[in-house]
Amino acid sequence: MSSQIDHLLSESRRFPPSAAFAEQAVGGNALYERAAADREGFWAEQARELHWHTPFTQVLDWTNPPFAEWFADGELNVAYNCLDRHVEAGNGDRIALRWEGEPGDQRNVTYAELTDEVKRLANVLTDLGVERGDRVALYLPMIPEAITSMLAIARIGAVHSVVFGGFSADSLRSRIDDAGAKIVITADGGWRKGKVSPLKPAVDQALADRNGSGIQETVEHVIVVKRGENDVEWTDERDLWWHDVVPQASTEHEAQAFPAETPLFILYTSGTTGKPKGILHTSGGYLTQAAFTNRVVHDVHPETDVYWCTADIGWVTGHTYVTYGPLANGATQLLYEGTPDTPHPGRWWELIEKHGVTVFYTAPTAIRSFMKIGRDVPQGFDLSSLRLLGSVGEPINPEAWVWYREIIGGDETPIVDTWWQTETGAIMISALPGVTETKPGSAQVPIPGVSIAVVDDNGDPVGNGSGGLLVVTEPWPSMLRGIWGDPDRYRETYWEKFADKGYYFAGDGARLDEDGDVWLLGRVDDVMNVSGHRLSTAEIESALVGHEGVAEAAVVGASDETTGQAVVAFVIIKSRYLKQKPVDGLGDELRRWVGEQIGPIARPRDVYIVGELPKTRSGKIMRRLLRDVAEGREVGDTTTLADTAVMSVISAQVK
Ligand code: WT7
Numbered sequence: 001m002s003s004q005i006d007h008l009l010s011e012s013r014r015f016p017p018s019a020a021f022a023e024q025a026v027g028g029n030a031l032y033e034r035a036a037a038d039r040e041g042f043w044a045e046q047a048r049e050l051h052w053h054t055p056f057t058q059v060l061d062w063t064n065p066p067f068a069e070w071f072a073d074g075e076l077n078v079a080y081n082c083l084d085r086h087v088e089a090g091n092g093d094r095i096a097l098r099w100e101g102e103p104g105d106q107r108n109v110t111y112a113e114l115t116d117e118v119k120r121l122a123n124v125l126t127d128l129g130v131e132r133g134d135r136v137a138l139y140l141p142m143i144p145e146a147i148t149s150m151l152a153i154a155r156i157g158a159v160h161s162v163v164f165g166g167f168s169a170d171s172l173r174s175r176i177d178d179a180g181a182k183i184v185i186t187a188d189g190g191w192r193k194g195k196v197s198p199l200k201p202a203v204d205q206a207l208a209d210r211n212g213s214g215i216q217e218t219v220e221h222v223i224v225v226k227r228g229e230n231d232v233e234w235t236d237e238r239d240l241w242w243h244d245v246v247p248q249a250s251t252e253h254e255a256q257a258f259p260a261e262t263p264l265f266i267l268y269t270s271g272t273t274g275k276p277k278g279i280l281h282t283s284g285g286y287l288t289q290a291a292f293t294n295r296v297v298h299d300v301h302p303e304t305d306v307y308w309c310t311a312d313i314g315w316v317t318g319h320t321y322v323t324y325g326p327l328a329n330g331a332t333q334l335l336y337e338g339t340p341d342t343p344h345p346g347r348w349w350e351l352i353e354k355h356g357v358t359v360f361y362t363a364p365t366a367i368r369s370f371m372k373i374g375r376d377v378p379q380g381f382d383l384s385s386l387r388l389l390g391s392v393g394e395p396i397n398p399e400a401w402v403w404y405r406e407i408i409g410g411d412e413t414p415i416v417d418t419w420w421q422t423e424t425g426a427i428m429i430s431a432l433p434g435v436t437e438t439k440p441g442s443a444q445v446p447i448p449g450v451s452i453a454v455v456d457d458n459g460d461p462v463g464n465g466s467g468g469l470l471v472v473t474e475p476w477p478s479m480l481r482g483i484w485g486d487p488d489r490y491r492e493t494y495w496e497k498f499a500d501k502g503y504y505f506a507g508d509g510a511r512l513d514e515d516g517d518v519w520l521l522g523r524v525d526d527v528m529n530v531s532g533h534r535l536s537t538a539e540i541e542s543a544l545v546g547h548e549g550v551a552e553a554a555v556v557g558a559s560d561e562t563t564g565q566a567v568v569a570f571v572i573i574k575s576r577y578l579k580q581k582p583v584d585g586l587g588d589e590l591r592r593w594v595g596e597q598i599g600p601i602a603r604p605r606d607v608y609i610v611g612e613l614p615k616t617r618s619g620k621i622m623r624r625l626l627r628d629v630a631e632g633r634e635v636g637d638t639t640t641l642a643d644t645a646v647m648s649v650i651s652a653q654v655k
Contacts, residue, residue, distance in 0.1 A: 300359060
């Protein structure tokens with residue numbers, strides 16, 4: 001079967017939860033039993049944890065697949081659920097956001113204060129003519145106003161489209177155009193790497209005539225938060241300072257009830273290939289799964305925890321696990337504006353110590369970059385407040401997992417490796433801390449209420465011990481409802497491959513081990529075929545970073561006359577290691593190493609030692625560009641790279 005992926009690497013370490021953790025954990029085995037007995041009934045129960053202005057009587061409507069409706073006859077207000085209800089329950093004084101700017105300025109925002117601020121902005125937006133269903137684009141740094149904006153837009157039944165602050169004026173323009181946004185909320189700039197990096201100029205450029213496309217026509221107003229001291233250009237009729245309009249506005253604003261399927265946000269994802277897609281999420285089902293997973297996977301205890309998810313609101317992780325999940329649960333969270341290494345490489349660990357962070361959720365790319373710098377940096381801080389760690393965004397290789405647990409988690413904290421996507425809206429596969437015995441490198445099991453399978457090209461299960469394609473077999477509450485303005489692309493991209501079975505195809509390869517636990521193997525588009533064996537990028541990369549000298553690795557398949565494809569590896573060597581050993585011979589050593597760790601079939605044909613890897617702004621490696629280099633072609637489109645210069649550096653190093 002061509003879709004089957006060979007499995008070569010084995011990992012036998014196990015970490016059972018401690019009795020003390022299990023004792024206090026929010027989630028328990030009963031959730032799995034309940035969900036298995038009655039999946040829809042289970043989700044209805046989770047949905048009833050929210051406040052419904054009009055209770056729903058319907059759960060799932062799947063009569064028009066792949067367009068799902070959840071809780072469709074119910075009505076709720078997403079912002080009311082994240083704000084007012086906590087205030088009304090007497091928790092208005094609880095801190096919602098412990099915010100710290102990159103220069104070290106701090107603001108604590110309570111639930112009562114955040115509620116008032118959201119009401120003010122909701123009134124401002126309404127006065128500017130924003131109505132239910134209208135789109136508002138956000139282009140903001142990680143400041144409390146970003147959260148306020150998302151919630152104010154949700155409160156009035158409008159739709160937000162957050163554009164990551166690192167994207168260019170062109171990317172911003174195409175997203176504003178595609179969504180037909182009426183308002184843009186931005187800031188003069190945001191602190192990054194020790195200075196204010198400008199944002200408003202990119203908005204001005206995006207709205208101006210771009211390469212003959214004409215002036216942008218849907219945007220009526222730009223609201224600008226003042227964060228720095230940068231001078232900004234001003235367009236009088238259009239631009240408004242936040243501080244001129246929001247503080248004066250009334251805090252009287254009653255949250256209206258909207259049907260559960262009211263669009264909540266559009267978030268553009270380009271992934272590592274293709275034109276950006278506007279992924280559409282709606283209200284009731286999304287908030288249900290966001291809140292539920294934040295409770296049981298992040299084990300959030302709102303009264304006592306200080307939770308920190310490091311994601312920017314420009315990504316879905318920042319939507320679901322900074323804004324909606326934690327606030328729906330009434331949690332206290334840390335919000336940090338800047339970069340991890342400013343003004344010093346231990347900034348994140350300093351923040352954890354200072355704010356007493358208990359639950360920490362970040363990405364493998366960040367963990368590996370800290371491994372590269374060395375353990376003495378985090379070891380200079382008191383991280384003993386941490387009780388749970390999470391990972392998201394890529395496969396986390398066992399070496400990084402173990403390092404994360406030992407060095408950051410004091411050899412004690414459980415780690416949850418959470419698999420999901422912009423499209424799935426919320427966590428789909430993860431251990432439950434306190435319940436699951438964890439395995440480094442495996443995302444393990446679907447959460448209660450989610451059904452997945454690993455199948456071959458015909459949609460038949462591959463069975464334990466085999467690899468194949470990861471699918472979701474039943475609709476789930478936080479699933480995307482479509483691609484903005486393009487229902488055909490929605491159907492083709494996600495549902496066509498297994499149309500007869502009605503499976504959602506995620507684009508990822510995965511393997512089930514002997515226990516039936518899931519191991520993610522990377523994007524199927526990246527799978528290599530060497531002498532008829534389908535090899536996963538994740539496994540070979542994992543073996544490479546298992547070598548003491550390797551900090552990061554990316555492998556691709558390059559066409560090869562004898563084997564069809566050959567494995568080509570790009571590796572970054574740890575700086576400390578480079579000082580001790582000569583680079584000569586290291587390529588051969590790594591080839592041998594992979595052969596020993598996995599088997600001769602996986603041994604790279606070429607190993608290139610490089611200084612950087614091409615990554616998207618969310619930290620995913622763009623393997624197609626490395627494939628271009630490995631096959632000696634001109635390098636393709638690099639516009640979605642975080643640093644567009646790295647490819648010329650890599651090409652030069654390879655030559
Ligand atoms: C893709 C989705 C999930 C929110 C952030 C990224 C990869 C994500 C894992 C994980 C292995 C993972 C997949 C997925 N991915 N989490 N725990 N283990 N791979 O959202 O940008 O939409 O990317 O990220 O390939 O399809 P996204």
